[in-house]
Amino acid sequence: MTAKKIKWYVAGLHFECTQCSACCCGPEEGVIWITKPEMILLADFLDITVDELQKNYTKKYGLRTSIIEHPKTKDCIFLDRQKGCRIYNFRPNQCRxxxxxxxxxxxxxxxxxxALKCPGINRGRLYNFKEIEKLRKQKNWHEKKQK
Ligand code: SF4
Ligand code: SF4
Structure with a gap:
């Protein structure tokens, strides 16, 4: 039996978001995965149908779906550069x-x-190993919300 490898971040890691929005902006194109249950919640929040959400705010990559980006800036379509994420409470797991x-x-x-693209990394709050692993493995934030 092989010993379980100890993770390098066992002592925890520092992270505190500076709200700079760099992770939501271009200029590079990216993907912002969104699942069907997340789309149902988001459509409800936006007061539109899931079909409208899919048609106007998402695109398909094979079997998966991504939120679209602004065609010129490549910012996430839900980013307001002054106010931040317009769907913050319903943002997908990837963003959370x-x-x-x-x-x-x-x-x-x-x-x-x-950390080169995220100034929040290696600063501020210390996340312990358990918290990091919980976030790393998190898939369904919405299940807690729906209970
Ligand atoms: S790039 Fe990092 S610090 Fe800036 S908004 Fe995103 S998570 Fe926060
Ligand atoms: S959904 Fe919100 S948090 Fe996620 S990339 Fe878009 S603007 Fe950023």
Missing amino acids: TWPFWTANLESPHDWNTA
């Missing part, structure tokens, strides 16, 4: 769990590479 994504947590190098 940043920067504690598995890809960013593979190694200190990956974490510090993410």
Whole structure:
């Protein structure tokens, strides 16, 4: 039996969002994955149908769906550069769990590479190992909300 490898961030990591919105902005194109249950909640919040949400605010990548970006700036279509995220309470899991994504947590190098575009990384609040792992594995934030 092999010993379980201790994760490099076992002592925790610092993160505190500066609200700079860099992660929601262009200029590069990105993907903002959104699931069907998230779309149902978001459509309800926007007071439109799921079909309207899909048609006007999302695009398909194979079997998955992403929120679209502004064609020129490549900002997320729901970003208001002055006020921030216009759908904050209904933003998808991807936005809620940043920067504690598995890809960013593979190694200190990956974490510090993410820090190059996110000034909130390595500053402010210390997240302990349990909190990090909970966010890294989180899939269904909306289940708690619906209870
Ligand atoms: S880039 Fe980082 S600090 Fe800036 S808004 Fe996004 S999470 Fe917050
Ligand atoms: S949904 Fe909100 S938090 Fe997520 S990328 Fe768009 S503006 Fe940013």
